[in-house]
Amino acid sequence: MTYYCFLNGKIIPANEAAVAITDLGLLRGYGIFDYLRTYHGRPFRLQDYLDRLRSSASDMRLPVKYSDAQITAIVDELLQKNEVTEDAAIRLLMTGGNSPDSMSIAEPNFAVIIEHLAPTPQEQYENGVKLLTYPFKRIFPLSKTTNYVAAIKMQPEVKAKKAFDLLYVLNDEVLELTRNNFFLVKGNALITAKEGVLEGVTRKVILELAEGHFKLDVRRVNAAELNTADEAFLSGSAKKLIPVVQIDEKIYGSGKPGATTRKLMQLFDEYVSVVSSQERVASNR
């Protein structure tokens, strides 16, 4: 099967898509992106991702010359042309462009890429995962830049310690994972960082769904709270919610996913079912 992608106005086979080596995304790591997935073949909460793409672009001074309607149409066309039968990931990539002097922003290169969505092992949902704390904070955390140097460099250590990923904790402040948001549960309260993190769409949906069930505690999270929390979990677009049962040496709930985490996983799955059946009805009209 040949995958297709959109690059600068054209739909082309993905394996032919290339950018010049003068691209500021390549020479200077200057680029933004966003990343969402389909459920039952339909993009999930696309408008939230388009809003965030536009916000990241604005923060990084990259002009977006496509309207939301145009990007939506591109996504739809790619999903059809690629004949996606199982759920897929959608990457929206925007770089600093082909710079004349390797420092000035030029006309951005813009790509929409349909990608294989690596399935999350069922075992991670059922048994939870382990995280390693790491002292780092992304420099412009509200923007989804392409800078993942720490995440990639540290992969061997993560694997060697049989961990799922790093949890960024800087100056006693608990932030986020390399590609996911992070929540603690303490009693009836759901605790997550307010600032200094990417505002994930899955995080947003969880806070919407938790309203009425749990106390929402969106604020600065202190490192000491990692030791006193009852439960922990991560959230992300590809992986939904995954229970966290260990952080460094601390083990939560005797090493098993907690009741609040499981309740939220269930609420999220129910929400996805409802939204994606509505989406399917709308797209079949």
Place this chain on the structure above:
Amino acid sequence: MTYYCFLNGKIIPANEAAVAITDLGLLRGYGIFDYLRTYHGRPFRLQDYLDRLRSSASDMRLPVKYSDAQITAIVDELLQKNEVTEDAAIRLLMTGGNSPDSMSIAEPNFAVIIEHLAPTPQEQYENGVKLLTYPFKRIFPLSKTTNYVAAIKMQPEVKAKKAFDLLYVLNDEVLELTRNNFFLVKGNALITAKEGVLEGVTRKVILELAEGHFKLDVRRVNAAELNTADEAFLSGSAKKLIPVVQIDEKIYGSGKPGATTRKLMQLFDEYVSVVSSQERVASNR
């Protein structure tokens, strides 16, 4: 004039050089590079740059499959083929490669690019420049990664304040500029950061040349010293030494380059003359 570059084993016109959009350098800002210049047509201290490229690559887990002799031969061939008549810059770029899953390191893409060397305005050497302090530290500072997000994002503020660049100062520690090292002069002492900065080749040459003339004080530099120093200057491969006469609101030496800075600029130019005439002789043999 068509510029040529080397990319993954082939010498091709630079405007045809491209990498796949799955390159980890593009998707995740995961890449390293090095950057040197010619004097009188010959690469300056190439071996130092090759050593650093290899060190950055090792730190970032990128395998280098070219020997120093091979890279040197590529540089020589490109300088000849490009018929460089004025001095040029040489960029060595190595990325995380075409990743199968947008996170794992693959076979690196490796490019050698000859670039126009933008001339430094004579006025900057004669009158000095202004810097703005900015709270940041590069995450793996000994490695020359491609991550210049802060440098590029902040350019409008730098320009609006008629500054030359940012000076990174984090937690009261004076580090480096976005692309240059930084020195203070206090009495007979030459002060520069020991750790947490890129070990510039120009910085290294300055320390070699200053030995015997000045006291070398390579150690942690505290932010308070910015206010008590007599002189300041920056150093870099393209720009050599440039006097710094203002940092934020602090003005040095009534706004004129100081005697020690001018002495070091002279020593550096003399050294370049000697080395590049030796290089010319060697390359004509």
